[in-house]
Amino acid sequence: MLTSRAxxxxxxxxxxxxxxxxSSVQAAHGKDMSPDVLDxxxxxxxxxxxxxxxxxxxxxxxxxxxxxxxxxxxGPWTKLTKEEKIALYRLTHELTYPEMRRGSSEWKTVLGxxxxxxxxxxxLVWWQRIFVFGEVPHxxxxxxxxxxxxxxxxxxxxxxxxxxxxxxYVKKQWK
Amino acid sequence: MRNWGGRVVPFxxxxxxxxxxxxxxxxxxxxxxxxxxxxxxxxxxxxxxxTYFNKADIDAWELRxxxxxxxxxxxxxxxxxxxxxxxxxxxxxxxxxxMRILEAVKDKSxxxxxxxxxxxxxxxxxxxxxxxxxxxxxGMD
Numbered sequence: 407m408l409t410s411r412a413x414x415x416x417x418x419x420x421x422x423x424x425x426x427x428x429s430s431v432q433a434a435h436g437k438d439m440s441p442d443v444l445d446x447x448x449x450x451x452x453x454x455x456x457x458x459x460x461x462x463x464x465x466x467x468x469x470x471x472x473x474x475x476x477x478x479x480x481g482p483w484t485k486l487t488k489e490e491k492i493a494l495y496r497l498t499h500e501l502t503y504p505e506m507r508r509g510s511s512e513w514k515t516v517l518g519x520x521x522x523x524x525x526x527x528x529x530l531v532w533w534q535r536i537f538v539f540g541e542v543p544h545x546x547x548x549x550x551x552x553x554x555x556x557x558x559x560x561x562x563x564x565x566x567x568x569x570x571x572x573x574x575y576v577k578k579q580w581k
Numbered sequence: 582m583r584n585w586g587g588r589v590v591p592f593x594x595x596x597x598x599x600x601x602x603x604x605x606x607x608x609x610x611x612x613x614x615x616x617x618x619x620x621x622x623x624x625x626x627x628x629x630x631x632t633y634f635n636k637a638d639i640d641a642w643e644l645r646x647x648x649x650x651x652x653x654x655x656x657x658x659x660x661x662x663x664x665x666x667x668x669x670x671x672x673x674x675x676x677x678x679x680m681r682i683l684e685a686v687k688d689k690s691x692x693x694x695x696x697x698x699x700x701x702x703x704x705x706x707x708x709x710x711x712x713x714x715x716x717x718x719x720g721m722d
Binding site: 455456457458459460461463479480482483484485486488491492494495497498499502503504507 | 644645648649652653671674675676677678680681682684685687688711712713714716718719721722
């Protein structure tokens, strides 16, 4: 009882560790990895096509370099270089609109997986056909069917609109 | 309290200097009011939004709210509204939002590829004056 509980705790911390925040990741992003992302009562950053300006900027904890850039932003924007403008954009927004619209190739994986499993099922069915099912009944053999057909013609099965209707009794052949 | 009864207001083009193909949808102003009264015209709509963004001491929340609401409508905003919004960004020292607004209206135009170049053409003086680069100029598309 006690050992299993300890085991569970060990497993939990080991399992969840990669998913929880580490300080190095937090410094890099400042958005995703903080406890905020698990707290829906606090404004969140989100990438949405229909909401161009999100409630909070993507990067919240600015290092000194970024803070300097923000100061420079207060002056004329004509003095900013292209890289600085891109950096400013990326501070506030994680993805650009084209990046948001970009699809993934996940459908290939999904379709591939579906076909793999269908193929596997097909293999199973085939194996079953060969190794599980017995012989087909003798009444389906060619000679039996021939004799059976002849008998049906002699009996005039469905002479009006069905089987024997299609047999020409004069010429002794199918119409 | 803003009324959410807005229906489809097709984008109304004006003739451009370069003689783009003039696809003029008739301006069917269809903004209804729950308290009666005539529907708001396109000019009134534009004027209302220009006034909103031209507020001298607009704050960041108001800019965001205004922009997100405007993008929620079924139309592409007129250049004069966007100019007012870009100037509001300048007052708030927010270049990233200015670029985001340009991206958003390009996305809003959807399959009508001629709208965005027209908007940029109309906004060019403002963009140059404020020093806003379009996302294309920065290679972010």
